[in-house]
Amino acid sequence: MTAALTERTVRGVAALDRAAQDVRQALGSVLDPELDEPITDLGFVRSIDVAGAADGAVVAVHLRLPTSFCSPNFAYLMASDSKDVVSALPWVGKVLVELDDHHDSALINAGLAADAGYRGTFGHEAEDSLDELRLMFRRKAHTAAMERCLSEQLRADPALTEMNVGTVRLGDLPPGRTKDALVRRRTALGLPAEPAAVVLVDHDGRPYPAEQVPLALRRARSTRISIDGNAHFCRGLLRTRYAGSGADQTDRPEGAEPADHHQLLPFTVKETNP
Known part of the structure; x- marks a missing residue:
């Protein structure tokens, strides 16, 4: 040669x-x-x-x-x-x-x-379209992102309670990856992302009445815990199923938002058959 x-x-x-x-x-x-x-x-x-x-x-x-x-x-x-x-x-x-x-x-x-x-x-x-499936899980991701931001606020501000957390606005959140992730998810869903926008909203971007805020926050927390728990469980299952696969996994830092530095894919799906 x-x-x-x-x-x-x-x-x-x-x-x-x-x-x-x-x-x-x-x-x-x-x-x-x-x-x-x-x-x-x-x-x-x-x-x-x-x-x-x-x-x-x-x-x-x-x-x-x-x-x-x-x-x-x-x-x-x-x-x-x-x-x-x-x-x-x-x-x-x-x-x-x-x-x-x-x-x-x-x-x-x-x-x-x-x-x-x-x-x-x-x-x-194929009972549902992939568009519907994507929307459902984007909404769940947004719900979890809301809860992460509001839980950070509750820990940081002793005067803030679950009863009045519904008054927190995007402009009240400190800069950081959890806020950035929430803004990305709101943008992907077409929800308002300006500083005056209320953080805790339903899937259509509507704030909750004051009396419904504590329950809405608890439901959001349940969604976030479910997502985080399932991710941990699936990582373990993969390592058990495929020897050595743990080396291909990247654990995010404690408290970090999933997919911090990854762009969301455009909300489109190719469908060639009605």
Whole structure:
């Protein structure tokens, strides 16, 4: 092997490594809809393979989940989003995303390969659209983000009580990642995000009457605890199911907001079949 060929080979390997890193970064914008965390942080990305091609690189991504019976619609949403974000990379020519070891792997993988869309993949079993599913979990993520911000305020201000927490406005919140995350989620849902906007609101952005505020806050706390608890549980299940997968997981700092530094995907879904 000549020195020139060796150098070209090394450069080629380095380029493919950088490309794989770009793919992983793109996959970091894909969130588990129920856990509200990036699939890269959760360890759901099993492998990334990039191969050169004359008309653009060919990228193969394999995903894994904590159990074989994870909800098929959640699984499809994550796999479909993964294909979309990798396909959007300008140097990519073809993308293959496959879900491993799931009871609906064959069905989901075939639907993704054919770009059949959610309803085209699941047929009559697709009772709700992915738009509705996304909206439901974006609302849950927003509810949890509200609770994190208000609980911080309650801890920081002894004069603030659950009875009057409904008067807290975005402008009252100190700058930081929990506030930034709340603003992102409000923006994604089309809710007001100016400083005068009340923090504790329903799904339509309406503040609660004073007498309903304590109960609304407790319900929000229940949602937040459920999301955080499920995320912790799923991380443990994945480590149990796949030896060594813990090394692929990124634990967020204590008290940090899930997906702090990840952009939310556009609220659109490809559907080719009515």
